[in-house]
Amino acid sequence: MLIIGERINSTRPRIQEAIKARNAPGILKEARSQLDAGAHYIDINCAVTSGDELQDMDWAISVVQSGIPDVNICIDSPNYLAIEKALKVYKAGGRVFINSITGEDQRIEKIVPLAVRGDTKLIALTMDETGMPNTAEERFRLAKRIVDKVERLGFNTENLYFDALIRPISTEPDQAREFLRSIPMIKALGRVKTICGLSNVSYGLPSRGTINAAFLAMAAQSGLDAAILDPTDRHMSSSIAASMALLGGDEYCAGYIRAFREAKLQ
């Protein structure tokens, strides 16, 4: 399973401060600790710094790639101009995710050409201007429409990762089941993959890591290809290692045993 480390996100007060204060060692440390914990990509979100998002993104990406020359990044912004800028700034030898498009035409028309030109992977949220889907079937229909649109723009759907948008079970008890049911349905569209920013599932509940860990195991079993999460959280690293060992992504449990030796398990 592909892991995108979510910690460099400007909605977190500590990150917001580090970006404002241009605290390069602080940002670099967040990137390194997530890579050490098993992240394959580092998400970078500067959307809520109350500064200039384009300049903040430029700075944050420069910091991360200057310290880690082969870093893979995930450019996370609601603003296509910030994404465009980030793609220009990023010169490291790694791979790039763009996070994200939705079913909205305007977003697709602005962002997909950037993804095509940059040969990036692309996250698509199964929502559009009419709102968020409730059932697995609605998620599937939205995904299908997005596939049609991005294919017309020349995007290779092998690099398209659908996030079927999990919502909190504390207020919507059937949403985990609907999300899980949607994964094989969306994957049946063909070459496309699935991803999940999973911590939303436990919003409003105590001991959130416990819910997140069980949900990740279920999602892995349903065929989830990638996840956006905090890999330094031991609930997460435990569940990922165990899920891979159980589902065959970790021959003879070598990765699981290594995770144990590195004290990453609960």
Place this chain on the structure above:
Amino acid sequence: MLIIGERINSTRPRIQEAIKARNAPGILKEARSQLDAGAHYIDINCAVTSGDELQDMDWAISVVQSGIPDVNICIDSPNYLAIEKALKVYKAGGRVFINSITGEDQRIEKIVPLAVRGDTKLIALTMDETGMPNTAEERFRLAKRIVDKVERLGFNTENLYFDALIRPISTEPDQAREFLRSIPMIKALGRVKTICGLSNVSYGLPSRGTINAAFLAMAAQSGLDAAILDPTDRHMSSSIAASMALLGGDEYCAGYIRAFREAKLQ
């Protein structure tokens, strides 16, 4: 999910000693702690005490039911005479599981009539005299043959719980997937249910609770109806509570929040 507490098992040295020494408070404490932790049934196994299994079973059941008048028990023995004796001794107001039959005719012919007469639930292991199954399909075929046999003996298959026998992933990496795949296949046989003595999956690995917890979440998602486990293990109580909250067996997460308040979560 129905939980059978596995701790009163004579393969555990401490239990073996308690049975030998006729330590009634020790046995009763094991039963109570499991019920407090959420067990619905208490498994009682006296097969390896190197004493007289029938007398040991008589004693252990008497102890548990005298202390807990409405206790549900799971009579766990390879010996139909011990099962017969246990059914005579058990007078509490609860329900009974018999653990277990296999596909072997001799076991079925001896034990199923006891289950019919006692109106008990019955665990059937998907194995027979030819050995243990490897694939989900082999498990399904064995289950189907067992259903045919027990139906002929007048057993209500609504009370039949198949244990598809999970084996350690440390030496057989594909066994978790085959087991999980078999659950919906077996349940498609009709009214029958599924159960799992799940700790075998992690045999030979470090941090076994981590594997067991992820496996339980996956099995719950596959439709597992019951599990034989140690409910006092926080890996297990966490995974059960989270799985029920995620899969809809726990409306508005009330049980999960209660488990948190009772400090049963990790």
